[in-house]
Amino acid sequence: MVTEPVRGRLQIYSVEERGAGYATCIVRCVGGVARTGQRFNAVADSSGKEVSITLDKIIRYGRTVGFIDPPHNAKVEFSGPGVIVLTRGVIAVSEDL
Template sequence: MRSGRRFLVASTDDADHVALPPLRLDWIKRYQRVMDFIDPPHSAVVRLSGQAVHLLARGVVLTSVAADA
């Protein structure tokens, strides 16, 4: 995962899902250090921003958007 990456949020309301732009991964923090990149299987705290953040809840699936899209 890399900072700046964009994600679509799977919503139960298709109107919200289509109308809202993707979320952006603002930063990744691992062991209290901000990082630009993190490899699986490591865990980290991340900050996402965008108009669809209100759709985030436990169990919601994020789908990565292609870098050139």
């Protein structure tokens, strides 16, 4: 039996900092495994527009790590023009497995 890999899903708890093309957020992993370097899709609540962002860094307990899995929280850094849609409650889903 072949099982389908589960895409990483990160729910935004808060946006701590945002600038031109980057955002630092507190997230909770609500499914799969999210890894640094992965591309994620997120949908803006107001417009319904889907955007693509990259997960650049994951920090847990003050240490940089390579992945996060459920039900853990972390501070993360995203990049890409799509970071503008990141607000509390938005779920970013990984593109690649």
